[in-house]
Amino acid sequence: MNSSFSSGPEPYYIYSSGDITSNTEPNLYSSGEATSNIEPSIPSGNEPEVARKEPQNDSYTSYSSENFNSYGPHVLEQEEMKPFYRFELFPDLKKLSITQEDIIYALGSFVETSFSALKKLEDIKLDIMCRPEETTYLFKGFLHFPLLRRFSLRIPSIKEEDWALFEMFMRSQNNLESFSPSIRCQPPTFDWYQIQNFHLGNMIRDFENKPHLKSLQLRSAFWSLGTISKALCSLTMINQLEELKLEASDETTISQEKPWKRLEGLCNFIKNQKGSLKKLSVILPCVLEDNVLTHLAEAISKLTNLQELHLSVNADLSPTSNTRRLMAYFENTLQYYPSPKDQKKMAISKMWNPTLAKYFKRLRNLEDSSLEFENHNFKGQKHETKWLVDVMKMLPSLERLRRVRIWSEYGSEFRSVEEKISSAVFELENVREINMRLYYSFSLAAPYFNVLKQAVKTVNQRQSMKCDLMF
């Protein structure tokens, strides 16, 4: 098997403008120069090994961290950072949380040394908002951890060689109760995207060896829903998970499979957890076909013990900036260049009308529900509104429901059914709090749904006076 994973540039380096002093956020969605010198190489086989490319003599690789070590600032930075990683001074440390805001100084081998001193560690949470240099040492340090109970990592991106280390770490952790990786930025190349999915799939398949796993949170808008779904399908764990949070993108344009087939594995996995799952959050930033959602709703309806449900669909598809973001995702990461004709297909169909009410009615133990959606109606099309009215009419039948949140920043088509939705809100006798906001458009200047707003306010006041609903 020929596995040659290229080492591309780190995505956090890609900035939209050349203004080095500006405080602008990194534009990770622009193709830019960073990807131009990278030769694509497709991973093949099941070998997790990573073959590094020889450093190229270009502007990117000449500024590697190793070369830069000879310069003073790097050494000074490491001296600044070292004291924060002296965990040997806390010999009884069980819980560690590190939050790194902004672009911060480079890490070094001291990270690995300090992590190896944490012999009693059970719980670690790393929240890195901007990747510093030498983040590899974090992943090398993970390998020194004892058996953890909870692991949480939030990071803009993981380099391909770090993915291999991360997978190795995960394979060794068999006592995990909670596992929560989150990646915020899209991979800059298609290779990177494939490598990421390859390792992620391997890690999910290894959950089989984690009998204590109760909480699983896999969150990135740039992970392939199909890959995750297939990997989850291979798991045989039954009634084990209590909490599942999942965020992934449906490869709606490049996949040859039928929509329901793409997430069949996920649906089967959810059904297998019907006796244990209490909290479920599914975030699908890109679902252009309603039968995907209907298929998922049917699986969710089997969860008889479910108490909290959060469903966010197409929330990243608002017709302003996020459309560009979606296009950048298709063009840069998936390397799919839609023709003008295809671009028309990339809008949600007029008939987008998922069957949710019928299935969610079966969730008798639901206490907290949240629904977030966009209809991506930037062409001025009229969309189907019946599905939301049905959901609203169904909610009063859920006797244990105490909190409802429904949110859409672009729901102009629901204007015609505002009265119906408002009257359904008045029927909610069991809820403690309802938070319902439908906006006409993404623009803040656009008017609200005033009738609905008043109904929500009245119901919230009415319900707050019911002492039986106090918790």
Place this chain on the structure above:
Amino acid sequence: MNTKKTTRILSKQTSQNPSPSSLKPKFLLRSLKVTDHTEPIFKKVCVKRVYLKRILDERESNRTNLEAAYKPFKHNKLPKSLKQIKVSSLSRSYLQECLKYSKNIKNFSLNSDSPHTKVINILNILKKLPATVQSLRIDLVKSDSTAENSNLHKIAKSIRRLPNLQHFQRWCLLDQDKDNNYIPRELRNYSQTALRLRKLDKIVYSLGSEEQKGFQQTMRKGLKFPGINGLKIYLSSAELSDSDSSGILPFLEKILVRRRTLFYFTELDLILNRIRANI
């Protein structure tokens, strides 16, 4: 008047719509969550049959326009059954009443962003807490003088009189004050407290962003702090570079960090090195 009206409305509602809870025991233990937007909820404390289990006051510290609503707490045994109190300010008038009557508090939490909250007041409240307290959390935003902040380490000592304490967490955000000389002493005290309290399972030291420099200096000394088993570190490049000195160096360092977001090498490193060499 409002109280009576509320009770009447509620009794009407109950008679019209008999709910399953009407079949429950005579007295209901309920929790009260107060925010700036849920004023009517506060009136629930006046409802008959309801005793309080938890008070979660999440209003902003400087708003005290609802003080009149605390009347039910006065000379009343309403808070007798309290097990959890979360307050955003120590100046809440009901707090003293609650601590006076409730002898079975298990959780106490202070989340104050008021600049008027003094360490000395916290110490006084800690003295009044019953020995039953199992969980204690103090989140503090302060803008006081260094002299006042230097008393922070006394909190670590005063929690030693809570023999059943199982979980303690502190977080402190100091405004303007960057002299964190109290940190080594505070860490040492928490370490000693952890070793002394047998039931203490978790003691979490959560670092505010302004405390970075003090924590960094403490770690450089190389002192060990056994017993502390939870650490939350918040790192911000702005705090790290600004705290050294004012002038060109921190500014250039900031630019340097920004520069690394691009892929080309500039002469900025050399300039910075020269400046450092001269310093």
